[in-house]
Structure formats: C-alpha cells, structure tokens
Amino acid sequence: MFLSDLREEFYDVIKGKRILLLVHFDIDGICASKILQALFRTDHILYTVVPIQTRTDLLNAFQQHAEQVKHVVLINCGGCIDLVDFLQPPEDLTFFVADNHRPLDICNIYNGQQIRILTKLGDDEEVPAFDDVFRENESEDEEESDEDGGKRPRFDEEALEKRRARRQWEQQRHKIVFDYTQFSYYGSSTAALLFDLAWKLSKDSNELLCLYAEAHEPTLKCLYVFSGWRIGESTRSEPLPKWILYFQKSINVFQRCNFSLIQNRLQLALYRHWSLVESMRHSLYSTTTLRLWTLKGEKRLYELLAEMGLPLVQCRQKYCGMDISLRNELQSLLESKAEKYGLDNLLFASFSTSQGFRSKFSAMDYVYATLALLETTDKEKTPTDAFLDVTDGLTISKLVVMEKGLECSKQQLEAIYRQMQTFLDMNQVISAGPFLYATVIEGTPDARFFAAPHCLSLLARFTLRAHVAVSRSKKSRSLPLIITTPDVRSPEPNTCLVCGIPPTSEESPRNFFGKAFEQAANKTGSKAELEFFDTNIIRLSVDDRSKFFDALISLLS
Numbered sequence: 001m002f003l004s005d006l007r008e009e010f011y012d013v014i015k016g017k018r019i020l021l022l023v024h025f026d027i028d029g030i031c032a033s034k035i036l037q038a039l040f041r042t043d044h045i046l047y048t049v050v051p052i053q054t055r056t057d058l059l060n061a062f063q064q065h066a067e068q069v070k071h072v073v074l075i076n077c078g079g080c081i082d083l084v085d086f087l088q089p090p091e092d093l094t095f096f097v098a099d100n101h102r103p104l105d106i107c108n109i110y111n112g113q114q115i116r117i118l119t120k121l122g123d124d125e126e127v128p129a130f131d132d133v134f135r136e137n138e139s140e141d142e143e144e145s146d147e148d149g150g151k152r153p154r155f156d157e158e159a160l161e162k163r164r165a166r167r168q169w170e171q172q173r174h175k176i177v178f179d180y181t182q183f184s185y186y187g188s189s190t191a192a193l194l195f196d197l198a199w200k201l202s203k204d205s206n207e208l209l210c211l212y213a214e215a216h217e218p219t220l221k222c223l224y225v226f227s228g229w230r231i232g233e234s235t236r237s238e239p240l241p242k243w244i245l246y247f248q249k250s251i252n253v254f255q256r257c258n259f260s261l262i263q264n265r266l267q268l269a270l271y272r273h274w275s276l277v278e279s280m281r282h283s284l285y286s287t288t289t290l291r292l293w294t295l296k297g298e299k300r301l302y303e304l305l306a307e308m309g310l311p312l313v314q315c316r317q318k319y320c321g322m323d324i325s326l327r328n329e330l331q332s333l334l335e336s337k338a339e340k341y342g343l344d345n346l347l348f349a350s351f352s353t354s355q356g357f358r359s360k361f362s363a364m365d366y367v368y369a370t371l372a373l374l375e376t377t378d379k380e381k382t383p384t385d386a387f388l389d390v391t392d393g394l395t396i397s398k399l400v401v402m403e404k405g406l407e408c409s410k411q412q413l414e415a416i417y418r419q420m421q422t423f424l425d426m427n428q429v430i431s432a433g434p435f436l437y438a439t440v441i442e443g444t445p446d447a448r449f450f451a452a453p454h455c456l457s458l459l460a461r462f463t464l465r466a467h468v469a470v471s472r473s474k475k476s477r478s479l480p481l482i483i484t485t486p487d488v489r490s491p492e493p494n495t496c497l498v499c500g501i502p503p504t505s506e507e508s509p510r511n512f513f514g515k516a517f518e519q520a521a522n523k524t525g526s527k528a529e530l531e532f533f534d535t536n537i538i539r540l541s542v543d544d545r546s547k548f549f550d551a552l553i554s555l556l557s
Contacts (some may be wrong), residue, residue: 001112002121006197010096010118011039013071019047020069022061022077024533025383026454027370028100029076030390032190035198035208036073042203051387052077054531055086062087069093076100076190077533082107084114098190101533103181106133122187128176135169183510184535264347265362266331269413272360273406276315276322276330277301282413284458288465289342293421304341308333353396361402369405370394372412375452412455415446420462429467431479432549434556435500438463440485450485451497453537459483460501468504477505480513482552487539496545499537511536520551 003009019040023033033049040047048068050061058077066072066087072095074083079099085107089095097108098118102125108115110130121127198204268286271279280286280301290304291297305315310333314322322330331347338346352362370390381389393401419440423429429438440447450456464481480503487495500513514535521528526544540548 001115002109002117002119006118006193007200010116011197011201013094014073014096015043015045017045017071018069019045020062020065020072021047021049022052022058022072022074023049023387024076025051025053025374025387026076027367028189028191030370030387031394032098032194033075034391034394035191035194036075038208039194039198039201039203051384053383055081055533056531059087062089066090066093071096074099079104079108079117079119080184080533080535081105084111089114098193100187100190102185102187103183106177106180110134118193119187119190120193125187126180128180132176133173135166135173178515182515183512184514185508185510264331265352265364266334267346267348270365270368270406270409272319272362273365273403274319274410275317276305276310276319277312278410279319282410282417284462284465285345286343287417287462288469291466291469293417293424293466294470300341304337307337361399365406366394366402368409368413369402371454372409373401373405375412375449375455376408377448412449412458415449416455416459416462419444419446419450419459420466423463424466424470429463429481432553434553435480435482436464436467436476437482437484437549440483442486444486447486448488451487451489453497453499453532453534456483456485456497456499456537457501457534459485460499464501465504478503480506482513482549484540484545486542490539494542496540496542497537498540498545498548501536516552516555519555520548523555524548524551526551 021033021036023029037047037049039045048065050065052058052061058074062072066089070093072089072093074095074097076099078095079097080101080103082105083089083095083097091114094114094116096116096118097104100119104117104119104121104127106128108117109127195204195208198208267283268276268279269283271283274282280290281292286292290300292301302312305312310326310330314326319327334343334346338344352360370393373390373393374386376386376389389401390405392398393405423438429436440450450459460481460483463483467481468476480500482498482500484496484498487497498517500511500517502508502511502513517528517535517538518530520526521530521538521540524544524547526548527541528544528548529539531539
C-alpha cells in the first residue's frame, strides 16, 4: 500500500517505537539511512541498523531481530520481493519500504495490512490493476457433492464455461505480470524522498543536504540513475524545487560551510586527487571517446594536451601540484577543444565541498570513494566493517576516511582499465548471437576487485563502450554484454558472478537480464543463486555455465 503523507502515515506512526532499519549496500541507500538516523536521533527514537547485501542477509537479519520490534524500515531492499511470503512475519508487524529498485512486487503494493510503501512512482511507471492479477478461488463453484459428502468435478455447461473463462483469465494474468516484471530498473532517489521528509519536519540541515547531493550524483553502477545523470551519456537533471528553496533560505550558512551550488564540473574521475593524464585514462567517458588504450589514442591525448598548452610534466603530477594558473584555466581549455576531439559531454552539473586547506571534494568523488570502500579487497574487513567505514566517511568532517576511499578507488579503476584492455587486445569479447560475452580468466590477479557487484558492473560498462568504439560492426551498438568473473569472495568453491548490461544504443535504463537469467536457470536446472537485489547480477556454478549460456542464447534469439 502506497502512503500519501509520509509525516502522518510513517513518521508519526513510528515515533516512540523501536525500529529495525535494514539498509542495502549502495550509496543512495546509505545516504538515505543517514538522513533517517539523523531524524531518529532528534526525536530519541531507538533503532537498530543492519546492512543488507543479499536476500539471505535480509532473511537472517529479520529472523534475528524480529522479536524485538513491531516496525521494520527497509531502505533500497525488499520492495521487489513478496515480503510476507519470504519472511513469514507475525501479523502485528509492519514493514515500511523505501526502495528505488523496480518493479515493486505486486503483492507488496496491494497488501494493505502489513506493507507500507514510502516510495512514489514516476509518471511512466504503471502497476497492473488489482482485478487483473488477483481473483478469488472459484474451485468450489465448479464442484458438487457426491453421495458420501465428498467433492467431485462438475461437467455441466456452466462449469465448463467457468473453467474456460478462468483459463483465459490466467493466461491474460501471466502476460500482464510478465510484461510488468520483465525489465528491472531504478526509480527516484530514496535519499531525496527522506530529505523531503526532513524538510517537512523542519529538521533539514546542511549535512543532510550534502547527503542528498551525493545520492544525486551520477553513480558508477551501470544502471543507477538517481536523478537522470549517467556517465558518458547526455546529461539532464530533474527539477529540485525544494533544494533550490533550501539554498535560498540558508545561502549564508552554505557559504560558511564552503559547500558550492550547482556548477559545471569535468567528467573526469578523481581529477582533483590524481594527475590529469591518469584521470583521463581511467575515466569512462574520455577513455572510450579517445580510445586511450591504443597507441593512436595515446597520441591523441598528448596532442590534446599540447594544443591546450599544458606541459606534460604538469599533467603527470598530482592536480594539487600543478601550476595554479593552469589549474584555474583547465576547465575552459578543455571546453575550447572538446568539440574537435569529440568530448562534447565532458561537463556535467555537480557540487563540491572543502574543509580548511584540503583539496575540494566533489559529490562525484564521494561516490567513487564510498563504492570502493564498500567493496574493499581487504580480507580483514567484513562487509559490516566496510558499511560502517562508509557511514563514518560520509560525515563531512571525517575526510580521512574518504581519502582512504579515494586511494582504493584509484586501484579499482586501474584494475578495470587493465582488464578492459586485456579483453580487447586478446579479442576476448565474443559475439554469441543475441549478446556479447567476456570472461575474466581464473587466476587473474585483479579478479579480487571484480568479485563485487558495483565494480563488476563498471567493468562491464567500460568493456562494452570500448568494444563498440573499436568495432567495425554496426551491430555491436545494439548488442548487450554479459561478463562472468570468478567469485573469489564466495565461501563456496567453483562459483562465478554473472553480470548483464543493456546495449549502448539503448537509451532507456531498463535491463531485461534479470528475468532472462531467472528463466535460463529454471529451464536448465543450473545451480544459480538469484540473491542480489540488482537482478542483473547472479552467482552461478562454473560447471553449469555452458548450459546456462546455451539457454540464454535460445531465449534471446
């Protein structure tokens, strides 16, 4: 059941109660949870936070804490599965769901007893009508009592007509449900939703607004579209009237906090914390546009720098060590040469903050750093430790954690670049007919980075765009890509992660691989774990990979 007034139907209901807060491992979810926790602290609401990666984590966390609470808040998890059927909760327990994953489960939408959905649907999101997917059992109408008091089927004309009508209804229902669930995609930001709640409660603050800004940045996940921004694609922004009103209300406070308003920024990864050459080489947009993994592309990069009048010595040292006059002119110089080198979308709107004499941190820097911290390769850190590091690092005053995250992100981007270059140099991006596929070979040193959803998705995006950039086949733009990598982080041996992304020609962020993976696994009986809330990523037994791919080819042909 959708809620229309979050203040009355959600916040006033849970005020004074003990809350179980289940938060998914993504930047929007963590920012949203920090906003909600800030509200809880101001009203002295007791709560327990549990990070959630998979459906198994959700089930275990609920079973462990359910006896202590009567209200559960789910952030970016649980909305796409039938919660009552999956968790089997007691009847007096209520779920409040704020999930940006789509499509939302139909049973959750029409459950008016235990499920309360905080998320607002977009104008282009349609939910099937209740009567089209739910129908009372009519079996008793088609049976009659025998002499012994038992039931036997009726075969008169009326009963046969009812059966025929029921079969037609079931066929129509199957089609409606399939059309509704065949694509996975993302709705509006959950952090935006909860910041709006804080605004209505008059408990908004500068720090909460920073979290809102970070959640609205173009994220590195191939499908995350929090506010319409996507790396390497045409940029647009959704209206943010409450945000602008907030700026107008407290502009003097923001100037004291050194938090800038919307400004055009360079679409280069971590360029304020890296050298210009390395940033351009490891940024998705500039790398694939200039083809920097090739000798010709490398020459074009140096030619671009020369035309801008930037000495190579300056471009190879850290941005903070560059001559200040060059730093001040860098953006205008790149803008002047952008059209000649095909870098038309080099700029995008963003935000930045600074503390003292430290380098500026853009909201995009926070996205890179937090995702790297979430998927750290440090074996001594558990997922919960990584979650706590990110939660701590998103506090503006604790930039030390973010600086560590930036270094981890650089290692991640370097590993992605090397693997992408290996795929192309070794011709390992292969056409299977309806899709392209590539495999990270067992024993690859960088495989430890890719055994995590966000990094694997970014590798897939890098690889597909780079392949399209060098491919002579026009068909490559219309082909999706599947990447598999050894799951070195899984306790079970001989498993791999499989990630699918849509083709570059597809403007819509909707992804059909979630449903395709599910059907292929069911058809072949493969040992597949559909555990992730991002359904385009699954865990699969390596022994079943061959028949699984054969089934996918058959389904998508």
